[in-house]
Amino acid sequence: MSDTDKILEIYRGYDRDKLSIATIGSHSALQILNGAKAEGFKSIVLCKPERVETYRRFGVADKIITLNSYDEILEGGRVYEKLIAENAIIVPHGSFISNVGTDKVEKRLTLPILGNRDILRWDSDRTLERDWLLKAGIKMPKETKDPKDIDRLSIVKFPGARGGRGYFLVANYEDFVRKTAYQVDRGRITRDDIKKATIQEYISGVSMYLSYFYSPLKKEVELFGIDQRLESNIDGLTRIPALDQTNSYIEPSYVVVGNVPIVVRESLIPRIFEMGDSIVKVSKKLAPPGMMGPFCLETIVTHDLEFIAFEISARIVAGTNPFIGGSPYS
Numbered sequence: 494m495s496d497t498d499k500i501l502e503i504y505r506g507y508d509r510d511k512l513s514i515a516t517i518g519s520h521s522a523l524q525i526l527n528g529a530k531a532e533g534f535k536s537i538v539l540c541k542p543e544r545v546e547t548y549r550r551f552g553v554a555d556k557i558i559t560l561n562s563y564d565e566i567l568e569g570g571r572v573y574e575k576l577i578a579e580n581a582i583i584v585p586h587g588s589f590i591s592n593v594g595t596d597k598v599e600k601r602l603t604l605p606i607l608g609n610r611d612i613l614r615w616d617s618d619r620t621l622e623r624d625w626l627l628k629a630g631i632k633m634p635k636e637t638k639d640p641k642d643i644d645r646l647s648i649v650k651f652p653g654a655r656g657g658r659g660y661f662l663v664a665n666y667e668d669f670v671r672k673t674a675y676q677v678d679r680g681r682i683t684r685d686d687i688k689k690a691t692i693q694e695y696i697s698g699v700s701m702y703l704s705y706f707y708s709p710l711k712k713e714v715e716l717f718g719i720d721q722r723l724e725s726n727i728d729g730l731t732r733i734p735a736l737d738q739t740n741s742y743i744e745p746s747y748v749v750v751g752n753v754p755i756v757v758r759e760s761l762i763p764r765i766f767e768m769g770d771s772i773v774k775v776s777k778k779l780a781p782p783g784m785m786g787p788f789c790l791e792t793i794v795t796h797d798l799e800f801i802a803f804e805i806s807a808r809i810v811a812g813t814n815p816f817i818g819g820s821p822y823s
């Protein structure tokens with residue numbers, strides 16, 4: 494039996510009047526669970542012991558299941574059968590994918606999830622995501638394969654779940670060599686990380702994280718909300734006068750610590766919908782049946798009022814967290 498058949502068989506065995514929504518306790522779990530309850534579902538949080546108190550205090554989870562390892566929710570794991578008995582639909586989020594792993598979500602999480610699990614690979618692989626966005630007619634920052642070719646201010650980014658830690662800006666090749674050596678000497682990155690780094694043109698403008706939802710039932714892309722990330726320490730660095738910055742070199746970092754909501758200039762909304770529609774259209778060809786449910790386009794809006802996208806997330810992002818009570822657009 495294929496995995497799809499197995500998942501469908503599990504779903505067909507569910508009591509649809511008693512469905513529950515389950516997710517891992519992290520990232521956007523508070524609002525997923527809160528939303529599940531608001532829609533009349535039972536809510537289940539799966540979390541490590543140190544997170545139990547968070548979900549108990551907010552009272553958003555009807556059931557708290559403690560995990561020793563995230564593998565326990567996979568087929569054959571200690572919690573897998575319990576989730577089936579609860580008629581659970583899983584809502585995967587960013588920490589869910591990074592804690593469980595894209596491979597395991599694709600191959601071993603044989604439980605019904607919200608969305609298309611095949612598309613997750615397209616968001617975790619920078620080459621695939623670039624292909625997807627360019628095919629959708631969305632502009633992206635120029636990428637430089639060989640550091641010797643750096644000819645403009647660029648950001649050096651590393652793969653994996655390090656979430657902006659250790660990213661830095663470079664103006665040219667000499668700068669790249671000096672800064673990578675500095676980071677390697679301090680044990681922050683390895684030589685191997687440098688080989689896998691993405692060197693991307695630095696786009697100056699206002700960052701906007703566009704959260705969409707594609708409903709296959711309504712066949713329409715909805716705009717959920719727009720947020721901006723608060724990143725440490727880059728956001729703090731901007732409060733230090735230039736002279737003091739140069740006198741005491743403080744390394745920049747892009748570690749997300751929170752999110753704030755944005756209301757966009759209204760004349761930009763047509764382009765926002767155009768991009769969302771186009772992403773969904775292309776996804777249907779790349780990973781049938783395509784994008785379903787929440788996704789986010791991570792952009793910078795330039796002074797020419799152009800959206801340049803540097804990333805896409807094919808699942809809910811934590812940038813929806815300011816909108817637990819609704820956004821101006823939802």
Ligand code: AMP
Binds near residue numbers: 700804
């Ligand atoms: P990422 O890991 O790609 O989500 O990037 C983390 C953060 O780095 C973003 O939230 C932005 O603040 C910044 N960033 C990433 N790529 C660019 C870019 N091409 N131009 C300007 N800032 C960027």
